[in-house]
Amino acid sequence: MVLNHFSITPFPPGRDRGFDFLGTLGSDTWAIEAKFYRTQRAQATLIETAALRLNHRGVTAQATKGMLVVSCYLPIQLRLQLEKDFNLTFIDGADLANWAASDPALLSELQSLLETSPDDLSQVRSSQHPPVLSGKPLTEASLPENTEGSDLCKELRKLGRGKKHWPAYERLCERILRYLFPNDLHGWHRQKRTDDGLNRFDFVCRIRTTTDFWQFVAQHLDSRYVVFEFKNYTGKIKQGQVLTTEKYLLEKALRRVAIIFSRDGADKQAIIMTQGAMREHGKFMLILDDDRVCQMLHMKERGEDPTDCLFDVADDFMLALPR
Structure with a gap:
């Protein structure tokens, strides 16, 4: 053409x-x-x-x-x-x-x-600075390409599942989040909890409305803080794990959104529970499996916005929300 x-x-x-x-x-x-x-x-x-x-x-x-x-x-x-x-x-x-x-x-x-x-x-359209086609030949920039996104994805794929590998999974998820959202979140407050007999940590972060997704969370979901949870189970998480997260979301604390990292996502009953929490209490929980996390890592490495992926997941969730 x-x-x-x-x-x-x-x-x-x-x-x-x-x-x-x-x-x-x-x-x-x-x-x-x-x-x-x-x-x-x-x-x-x-x-x-x-x-x-x-x-x-x-x-x-x-x-x-x-x-x-x-x-x-x-x-x-x-x-x-x-x-x-x-x-x-x-x-x-x-x-x-x-x-x-x-x-x-x-x-x-x-x-x-x-x-x-x-x-x-x-x-x-009133721009006074139209683009000018470069007259210079393309020469290679001195900086090397960054492969951190691919490296983190490979590390995630190789990491074992279950109680033995839980601490390593938490540390890796923290590195992934700091890579994906360095300017979007502030505070990174760790909270120690006990879930299913396993001592573990999650994060509560204050949102900076730097992108459309975080503006959507703050303005339309009325949440100034977001909870991140890391569930290194061997299979899909079940409704009990989702219930634990829901109880941690507090309307009066402006903490109504959670993003859950789970290796294989969630089973059908867990998804139904997230839908009920949103429909009845306005508590919004996104569950990201390894594939989705790697998708965001590769997006960031290519110079794309990983929060656009979160927006797509949120759109799908909202559009499919039953009565």
């Missing part, structure tokens, strides 16, 4: 090449990556991660130029710094709105995808 004078070749599904499209413009080949973020505010660390990955993968693919397209809005100073650091062209939500403005149907589709109002798009 040809877009804005680019000839675009999408890759077939399968092996991750580190970017989404290969573009051709004149004699240049472009490695092009697109990142969708629910949160419109630019999260610099995520974008830097995505840019570094694109830079390395583009050089490996022998592309002569690179372009990172993001759905959020980049302040001009951040854009200029990113261009300098990673030798890429950056296209943000404002640029996409500018380009789509001449096609009402395309603009409407973009607005629906980004979940923005017409007023939002009319403001960003």
Whole structure:
């Protein structure tokens, strides 16, 4: 296909090449990556991660130029710094709105995808800083790619289950949470409890409303704090374990949300109990198995927002909530 004078070749599904499209413009080949973020505010660390990955993968693919397209809005100073650091062209939500403005149907589709109002798009269309295609050849950035997300996932997969490995599981979950949400949570208050005869710890953290998901938790679920629990059982957790967590959620303490790490998720009766807790008491519990945790780890490593995954899980839960 040809877009804005680019000839675009999408890759077939399968092996991750580190970017989404290969573009051709004149004699240049472009490695092009697109990142969708629910949160419109630019999260610099995520974008830097995505840019570094694109830079390395583009050089490996022998592309002569690179372009990172993001759905959020980049302040001009951040854009200029990113261009300098990673030798890429950056296209943000404002640029996409500018380009789509001449096609009402395309603009409407973009607005629906980004979940923005017409007023939002009319403001960003007045941007005084349109993107400039990089005239510099793509050269490899000096920083190495970060593989911490993949490393943590591998460690999680290898860790044993049951009482013997409970302390190691708690320590690993803490490292995972600090990697996934370094700017989203504050306090990291440990609470010692006894559950099924096993002494263990969980965390209570204060939420910083840095992303759409945490804003949803604070504003719509009326919870300023979130509980994290780690259940290293050999199978799916049952309703008894969910009941223990529910009793720890307190409306008057503004602590109405829990995120439970469980190796294999929860059985049917446990899920029914989480639904009842939400429907009857407004207590919201998300249960994440190893697959979902690894999904978030890989998202963070690619420069994507892991809280977008939490939002998807929350959406599925709310939409499926029975009467």
